[in-house]
Amino acid sequence: MSDTVLSVRNISKSFGGIHAVNDVSFDVGKGEVLGLIGPNGSGKSTLFNCVLGQLPADAGEVQIHGQRVGQMRASRLNKLGVGRTFQQLSVFPQMSVLDNIILAGQEHHGSMASRLFGPSDAGLTAEADRMIQFFKLEHLRDEMAGSLSYGQQKLVDAAMAFMAGPSLVLLDEPAGGVNLTMLANLKDRLETYNREHGTTFVVIEHNMEFVMTLCTRIIVLAEGAIIAEGTPDEIRSNQQVIDAYLGG
Amino acid sequence: MSEFIQLIVSGLSTGSIYALAAVGFTLLWQASQTINFAQGEFVMVPAFFVLVLTVKMGLPVWLAMPLAVILAVLILGALFKRLIVEPMFRHGTIPLVIATIALGILLKEMVKEFYSPLGQPFPSLFPQTVLKIGNASISVPDIANLIIAMGTIFALQLFLSGTRTGRSMQATAQNPDVAQILGVDIKRMVLYTFLINGALAAIASILITPIYLAKFSNGETLGLVAFIAAIVGGFNQIRGALVGGLLLGVIDNLSAAYFSSEYRQALPMLLLIVIILVRPQGLLGTAEGRTV
Numbered sequence: 001m002s003d004t005v006l007s008v009r010n011i012s013k014s015f016g017g018i019h020a021v022n023d024v025s026f027d028v029g030k031g032e033v034l035g036l037i038g039p040n041g042s043g044k045s046t047l048f049n050c051v052l053g054q055l056p057a058d059a060g061e062v063q064i065h066g067q068r069v070g071q072m073r074a075s076r077l078n079k080l081g082v083g084r085t086f087q088q089l090s091v092f093p094q095m096s097v098l099d100n101i102i103l104a105g106q107e108h109h110g111s112m113a114s115r116l117f118g119p120s121d122a123g124l125t126a127e128a129d130r131m132i133q134f135f136k137l138e139h140l141r142d143e144m145a146g147s148l149s150y151g152q153q154k155l156v157d158a159a160m161a162f163m164a165g166p167s168l169v170l171l172d173e174p175a176g177g178v179n180l181t182m183l184a185n186l187k188d189r190l191e192t193y194n195r196e197h198g199t200t201f202v203v204i205e206h207n208m209e210f211v212m213t214l215c216t217r218i219i220v221l222a223e224g225a226i227i228a229e230g231t232p233d234e235i236r237s238n239q240q241v242i243d244a245y246l247g248g
Numbered sequence: 249m250s251e252f253i254q255l256i257v258s259g260l261s262t263g264s265i266y267a268l269a270a271v272g273f274t275l276l277w278q279a280s281q282t283i284n285f286a287q288g289e290f291v292m293v294p295a296f297f298v299l300v301l302t303v304k305m306g307l308p309v310w311l312a313m314p315l316a317v318i319l320a321v322l323i324l325g326a327l328f329k330r331l332i333v334e335p336m337f338r339h340g341t342i343p344l345v346i347a348t349i350a351l352g353i354l355l356k357e358m359v360k361e362f363y364s365p366l367g368q369p370f371p372s373l374f375p376q377t378v379l380k381i382g383n384a385s386i387s388v389p390d391i392a393n394l395i396i397a398m399g400t401i402f403a404l405q406l407f408l409s410g411t412r413t414g415r416s417m418q419a420t421a422q423n424p425d426v427a428q429i430l431g432v433d434i435k436r437m438v439l440y441t442f443l444i445n446g447a448l449a450a451i452a453s454i455l456i457t458p459i460y461l462a463k464f465s466n467g468e469t470l471g472l473v474a475f476i477a478a479i480v481g482g483f484n485q486i487r488g489a490l491v492g493g494l495l496l497g498v499i500d501n502l503s504a505a506y507f508s509s510e511y512r513q514a515l516p517m518l519l520l521i522v523i524i525l526v527r528p529q530g531l532l533g534t535a536e537g538r539t540v
Contacts, residue, residue, distance in 0.1 A: 073428075074428050074429040075428055075429070075430075075431040075432065075433065077429075078429060078430060078431040079431060084429065086426065090423065090426040091423075091426075092418065092419050092422040092423055092426070092427075093422060093423075094418070094422055094534070095415070095418060095419070095422070099415060102415070103415055103416070103419050103427075103430060103432075104430050106412050106415070106416075107416075107430060107431030107432055117411075118412065120409075120410045120411050120412060120414075120415070122412050146534075160430070164430075164431070
C-alpha cells in the first residue's frame, strides 16, 4: 500500500512467560481512523508502547512513513510527524493553555539562537489561537492548565497533539473520564480534523460507543493476538468478539 | 522609625542574597529532583575563585569577578551535574542527598586546607558610604546588593517566562516525560538549570562575602538559611524562594535588634517548623503529588 502511514509487522512482546503481544501485524493508511480494542489485559497498551518505541519489542518491526522506528527517541518520533495523547493527564499545569499549545509546536521551529533570543512564542501564537478556537477553548486561553477540569485538560492535550501538524496521531483512551458533553465535542473535533487534514488516527479506547462511531476500521485483540478486524458493523456482529468481551 | 527603616532595607538586602541561593535550590529540585545540600558551599567557593585570581594570580578585581562566575558555571554547574548528580541519581534521591552533603564537606575542607582557615578580606564592588534618606542612614552596598540580587531574579524570571528555552525549561520541570515526547531536549534543559544555579551561587557569593569576609565555613549558615527560605516560600516556585529569602533576611535583622541576637539563628528554624505544620507546601508553593 503506497499510502501506508503506519506498518506493524509481526510484533511480539513477552513478560516472563506471558505473551502480552503475539505476532501482531497490521497497516494503517493515510486518513484512516483505526480503533484498537480488546478486554483488559488483551495487549493493547503493550502494543501501543511497542509502536511508540517505549517498550522494545522481542520480535518484529514498526515503520512509520517507511522509516523503521525501533527504539527511536520520542522527540525524533515527534519530528517524524507522530503526535499522541495520553491516558493520564499530560498538560503542563503551571502554564497557560496558550503556552501549553505553543510549546507543543515550538520545537519544530527555528535555530538554536532563535530559541534563546527569538520571539518567545516562536511566531506560533496565531497558529495556537487557531487550534484553541478549533477545540473551542477560547474562554480558557489564558487560564493555567492545571486549574481546568479533567475534560478540558483532555481537550488541551488533544490540541497539543495536533499543534505540530502530525500525519499520525495515537490517542490513548481519549474518552476516559470525560463527561458526555465534552466527549461529543472531542469526537466532533477529531472527526473534523481528520476530514480537513487527512490525518491518520490510531485510537485505543474502552468506550465502545466512542470507538464504533469514530473509527473507520477496528482491530480487536484478545490475549495478545488479533481475533477480528473490520468495519464497526462487522465487529459488532462478530461472535468471536462477543465471546471475548463476555468471556464466552 | 528611622532605625526600623534601616533594619528593613538591610534585611531585604541580605534576604535578597539568600533568595539567590534559595532560587537555585528550587530550580534544581524542579528540573531534576536534586536537593543540593552543598548549596551553601556553592555560595562560599566562588569568593575563593575571586581571591585566587586576584591575590595569587594578580588579576584585577573587575576581571576576576566575571571569570569567577564563569568558573562557577563550569565547575559548580556542569561538572557537578556530570560527576555527582548523573552517576548518583540512578541510585535514588537519598544517595544523591548524601553525596551532596559529602561534597559540601569536601569543598569546605579543601578551602580550609589549600587556601586558609582564617577569614579573608574580600573586595566590595561598591563604596562603603551611607546615604541619608530622611532620618534613616542606608548603606550604598545594601541598596546595590538589593538591586543586583532582585534584578538577577527578575531577569531569570523573564528568561523562563519570556523565551522559548525558558518555556522548555518550565515544561521539563513540570512534566519531563511529556516534554520529551513533544521534542524538548530535556537533558539540555536540565544542564541549563545547573549552569544557572552555578551563576546564581557565584553572584550571591560576590555580593555577600564582603559582609562576612571569605571563610571556609560561610556556607554552613548560608546553605541552611537558603534551604529554609526555599521551603518557607514554596519549594516549587521561584517567587516563593524569593519571598522566603526576603522574609528570613528581614526577620533576622528585626529579631537581632528588637528581640535577642542570641536567638537570631533559632528564629528561621522556628519559622520552618510553623510553616511545615501549617502550610507544608510553603507560603506561595502549590501542593504536589508524586507516585512512588
